[in-house]
Amino acid sequence: MYAKRSRFLTIMLTLGLAFFYIPMILLVIYSFNYSKLVPVWGGWSLRWYKELFQSAEVWSAVSLSLQIAVVNATFATALGTLAGLAMVRFGRFKGRTLFGGMLVAPLVMPEVITGLSLLVFFISLNQLIGWPAERGFATITIAHITFSMAYVAVTIQARLTGVGQTLEEAAADLGAKPFKVLTAITIPQLTPALISGWLLAFTLSLDDLVIASFVTGPGANTLPILIFSRIRLGLRPDINALATIMILVIAICVAIAAIIMFRQQRADLLDRQMAEREES
Amino acid sequence: MTVSTAVSPEPWLDQKEQEPLVKIRGVTKKYGAVTAVDNVDLDIYKGELFCLLGGSGCGKSTLLRMLAGFEDLNSGTITIDGVDMADVPAYERPTNMMFQSYALFPHMTVEKNVAFGLEQDHVPKLDIADRVHDILKLVELEDFKKRKPKQLSGGQRQRVALARALVKRPKLLLLDEPLAALDKKLRKQTQFELANIQDKVGVTFIVVTHDQEEAMTLSSRMAVMDAGRFKQIGTPTEIYEFPESRFVADFIGSANIFEGRVTEDGVDHVRVETEFCEVYIDHGHSVKAGSKIWVALRPEKIRLEKSDTIAEGANQTAAVIDDVGYLGETSIYKVRLPNGEIFDVTQPNQSRPTHAAQRLTWEDKVNISWDPSSAMLLHS
Numbered sequence: 001m002y003a004k005r006s007r008f009l010t011i012m013l014t015l016g017l018a019f020f021y022i023p024m025i026l027l028v029i030y031s032f033n034y035s036k037l038v039p040v041w042g043g044w045s046l047r048w049y050k051e052l053f054q055s056a057e058v059w060s061a062v063s064l065s066l067q068i069a070v071v072n073a074t075f076a077t078a079l080g081t082l083a084g085l086a087m088v089r090f091g092r093f094k095g096r097t098l099f100g101g102m103l104v105a106p107l108v109m110p111e112v113i114t115g116l117s118l119l120v121f122f123i124s125l126n127q128l129i130g131w132p133a134e135r136g137f138a139t140i141t142i143a144h145i146t147f148s149m150a151y152v153a154v155t156i157q158a159r160l161t162g163v164g165q166t167l168e169e170a171a172a173d174l175g176a177k178p179f180k181v182l183t184a185i186t187i188p189q190l191t192p193a194l195i196s197g198w199l200l201a202f203t204l205s206l207d208d209l210v211i212a213s214f215v216t217g218p219g220a221n222t223l224p225i226l227i228f229s230r231i232r233l234g235l236r237p238d239i240n241a242l243a244t245i246m247i248l249v250i251a252i253c254v255a256i257a258a259i260i261m262f263r264q265q266r267a268d269l270l271d272r273q274m275a276e277r278e279e280s
Numbered sequence: 281m282t283v284s285t286a287v288s289p290e291p292w293l294d295q296k297e298q299e300p301l302v303k304i305r306g307v308t309k310k311y312g313a314v315t316a317v318d319n320v321d322l323d324i325y326k327g328e329l330f331c332l333l334g335g336s337g338c339g340k341s342t343l344l345r346m347l348a349g350f351e352d353l354n355s356g357t358i359t360i361d362g363v364d365m366a367d368v369p370a371y372e373r374p375t376n377m378m379f380q381s382y383a384l385f386p387h388m389t390v391e392k393n394v395a396f397g398l399e400q401d402h403v404p405k406l407d408i409a410d411r412v413h414d415i416l417k418l419v420e421l422e423d424f425k426k427r428k429p430k431q432l433s434g435g436q437r438q439r440v441a442l443a444r445a446l447v448k449r450p451k452l453l454l455l456d457e458p459l460a461a462l463d464k465k466l467r468k469q470t471q472f473e474l475a476n477i478q479d480k481v482g483v484t485f486i487v488v489t490h491d492q493e494e495a496m497t498l499s500s501r502m503a504v505m506d507a508g509r510f511k512q513i514g515t516p517t518e519i520y521e522f523p524e525s526r527f528v529a530d531f532i533g534s535a536n537i538f539e540g541r542v543t544e545d546g547v548d549h550v551r552v553e554t555e556f557c558e559v560y561i562d563h564g565h566s567v568k569a570g571s572k573i574w575v576a577l578r579p580e581k582i583r584l585e586k587s588d589t590i591a592e593g594a595n596q597t598a599a600v601i602d603d604v605g606y607l608g609e610t611s612i613y614k615v616r617l618p619n620g621e622i623f624d625v626t627q628p629n630q631s632r633p634t635h636a637a638q639r640l641t642w643e644d645k646v647n648i649s650w651d652p653s654s655a656m657l658l659h660s
Contacts, residue, residue, distance in 0.1 A: 169350055170383035172370040174397035174448065184396075188387045271431035 024247060031240035038235040048241040058226065058242065065206055065223040068137060072144040073202040077194060079145065080152025080201075085186075087153070088160040089168075106150040115214030118143045122215060135217030143215045144208060148201035155200065159193035291325035292501060299362070301326045301484055302347070302452060307356035309342050309508075316342040318508035319356070324452075329478050329485040331495040333531075334505035340488045343505075344454050347486065348377045361451050371400070376450040380457040382441035384429040390416070390440050391425035397448045415443045418477065435466050442474075446481060455487045459494060471497045492532050496520070504528050525660045526574055535576040536623045537658070545569045550657065551594075555619040560594040562652035567659070574658040579624040581654040584613060586640060587647040596649035599623070601640055613640065615648060623648065 031049070035042025052058055083103055087096070106114065122132055122139050132139050171185045172178075187194075209224040216225060227243075230236055291298045300323035309317040317339040324330050332340040345351045347358060349370030358365045360374060376397070385393050391412055398408045416422050419439040429437055438461070445453055458474065459467045475498055478485050489495050495502045496516040503513045504527075512519055512528045523529035526537055540552040540559060545567055552559040552575055559575055567573060590598045602622060603614040606629075613625045625648060633639045640646065 166379055166381055166383045167385060169348075169370070170377070170379055171385070171396070172350075173348055173373075173375070173377045174444070175371050175400035176396070177371055177400075180400065185385060188385075268430055271428075272433075275427075275431055275433040275436060 027240055028244045028247065030237065031244040033237055033240075036237065038237055038240070048237040052238045052241045052245075055238070057221075058238075061221045061223045061226040064137065064220065068141050068144060068222065069202045069205040071141050072148060072205040073198045075141075075145045076148040076152050076201040077198045080149045080197060081156050081190065081194065083149070083153040084156030084160055087157050089165070089186075103150055103153050106147040107154070109147075111147075111208075111210040112214075114147055115143070115211040118146070118211065119214045135215055136220030139215040139217070140212050140220070140222065143211050144201075144205040147211065148204045151200050151204060152197035155193050155197040156190060159190055163189050291328070292323065298325055300324060301328075301361055302486075303357075303359040304343075305357045305359075307343070307346065307358060308354045309339070309346060309351060310354050315508050317346070320508070320510055322503065322510065322513070324484065324486065326484055327482060328500045329475065329487065329498055331487045331489055331499035331502035332505055333489055333492060333495040333502050335490060335531075338505040339508040340490075340505050341456060344377075344456055344486065344488045347452070348375055348454055349373050374451040375454055376445040376448055376452075377454040377456065378441050378445040378458055380460055382429075382437050382461070384437060384440055384444070386429055388428075389425065390421065390427050390429070390432070393429070393440060394425075394444045394447050397444065401448070411447055415447045418446075418480070419443045434462055435470070438462060438470065442477070446477075446483065449481075450483060453483050453485050455485060457489055458487060460489075460491070467494075474498060496532075504531060506531075521656070523576065523656060523658065526576070526658050529576040529656060529658055533578060534624060535578055535656075536582075537574055537576045538621060540573055540575050542567050542569050542571050542573060549652075552655075552657070556617045556621070557597040558594040559655050560652050561655050561657065565657050567657060576656040576658055577623070577650060577654060578656075579612070579626040580610075581650055582623065582625045583649050584615070584625050584627055584640065585647045585649075586644060588645055589647075595652060595655070596647060599646050599648050601642055601644045601646060604641060611640075615646060 030038055032044050032046065033040075033042055034045035034047055086093075087100055087103065090096075118139075122135060126132055167185050167189060168181050171181045176184060207224065208222075209228055212222050212225055213228075216222070221229070227239055230239055302322070302324040304320060304322040304324075306319050306321060307317055308315065308319050320343070332343060334340045342351060346353055347360075347365075349365065349368065353366075365373060385396065388396065394412045394415060395408050398411060403411070412425070413422065416425055419442055421436060421439055421443065424432065424436060424440075429440065432440065438458070442458070445455075459470055462470060471494060487495075487498060489498075499516060501513065501515050502519060504511045504519060506527055511531075512524050514522075519528060520532055523532065523535075529535040529537060538554055540554040542550060543553045543558075544551040545565070547564050549563070550561045550565050550567060552561070552573065554575065587598075597617060599615040599617050601613055602616045605612040605614075608629070610626045610628050613627065615623050615625055617623060
């Protein structure tokens with residue numbers, strides 16, 4: 001009975017993982033395919049990588065996407081942190097419930113609605129004050145900040161609630177004025193959440209296709225927009241090469257983060273054991 | 281560190297000569313419908329080590345947080361060294377607090393943690409270094425100043441927290457369950473250290489604790505709190521030997537409490553009639569003859585003798601041993617009185633029992649008795 005069930009679980013796990021990873025493995029393999037037609041195997045080759053590196057269109061899309069992602073992540077983290085602080089540390093202020101609801105609304109709003117409403121907003125703004133005359137970097141960035149800020153605010157709120165207020169009280173008790181408490185205690189306490197919030201906003205922006213498609217203008221192609229528009233004309237091997245590079249970069253980043261975290265944890269553990277031994 | 285100027289060892293007795301350092305008047309704190317602190321008054325004098333003792337939710341921590349400036353008062357005033365604290369924010373109060381969780385800043389070294397308070401006051405850098413060094417020496421942590429809090433053991437963290445709270449030489453140090461996070465052995469040792477340090481630096485301490493033994497060992501005076509009010513304020517001896525209510529008698533140590541009626545109320549003695557014997561108390565009490573009161577007897581103040589004859593007269597009665605608990609240094613006897621009530625009696629095991637016959641055991645007939653000074657009258 002027990003053995004049977006565990007075999008069932010193993011099969012389910014294998015199937016689940018296979019469903020998840022086989023497409024990615026196929027993608028990587030096909031990126032090395034010489035043939036111009038994706039499903040036809042024409043032997044191993046780096047042809048599409050070479051073509052990819054020579055394509056100005058791809059590189060301008062990568063550069064635009066990265067620029068938007070960095071600016072978006074930075075602003076979203078700053079604004080989201082302020083919103084999170086207001087929610088957790090300002091006590092009960094008038095309109096707190098409404099504010100909290102409005103803060104998380106972008107999380108549940110369909111992207112099509114967000115994108116469409118932002119487009120309408122930018123068009124009317126252009127008619128009113130003559131800006132933005134052209135949609136592109138600025139409009140996409142603003143659109144991304146509006147929704148990724150909500151994700152950051154949620155992350156920050158969770159961390160603030162988690163760490164509690166005792167350290168801030170201790171700092172105030174030792175004579176630190178409110179602004180000093182914020183910079184010397186609260187912000188350093190929030191560092192892990194700030195980093196993960198920033199990374200989250202960065203990824204959300206890099207990933208977004210729907211909202212960016214609404215608020216972009218002629219000539220401003222982000223990477224997802226470019227990939228999607230090319231795919232519409234049929235599968236293309238150079239896109240496979242691009243995707244493989246992205247997978248590699250992400251894998252390296254995750255591995256580095258894991259190694260750093262593991263080392264830190266081990267060092268902390270050793271220090272604590274040493275302290276306990278010294279005392280006894 | 282500053283050494284306290286000559287103060288009377290019992291400043292609360294000569295109130296005319298000394299102004300209290302802390303004056304709490306009619307302080308009330310409500311959380312919604314719950315009253316955490318209910319209209320309390322308290323004076324604390326310079327150099328005292330005052331304990332607020334009570335169970336969880338009795339309002340002791342709330343009172344401490346109001347002194348620190350973390351909670352607003354609903355009504356009443358708190359005055360520290362003659363200054364009304366109503367409009368003084370936490371960061372400007374002459375108090376420092378040692379938190380139950382220690383609240384050490386995890387991203388700063390021990391040295392930086394201790395220096396933090398001095399930096400806020402813009403003390404010159406060289407002075408900061410000196411003062412940090414001195415205070416770390418006092419708590420025997422000079423060798424640990426470059427460590428982060430997570431690299432310290434529980435006892436070391438506790439001492440860093442104490443050093444950080446003391447380094448600013450506050451007029452008043454507030455300690456929230458300072459020993460609760462330590463293991464039992466370390467706690468006992470630290471109790472005495474804490475009292476020694478207080479003696480050395482001469483700062484007034486207010487300690488919140490739920491541990492009655494801790495309160496008894498540490499404090500010059502203590503207040504027993506329940507449901508937001510003070511049940512009794514006094515020295516540990518006063519609280520233990522002269523409790524005023526059943527709550528205090530039962531909360532501090534253990535006590536056998538029984539009902540009685542006052543039959544005679546003399547200037548220097550009181551007689552109380554109870555269900556099993558007459559209780560004679562050899563000092564005066566403000567009670568009315570005929571009124572119903574309670575009497576409490578501490579288990580260690582009752583004598584126990586094996587006897588077949590039935591005891592008669594005041595302050596003694598026959599009883600039967602119902603249960604025996606051997607604790608090593610002492611034994612606890614549960615004795616059944618003629619009316620069925622069970623008393624706890626503790627006896628020191630002064631000699632090794634060599635014969636089984638010497639030992640008191642189940643169903644032995646005994647006499648219990650106590651001194652005329654031992655019984656305690658409780659009004660409520």
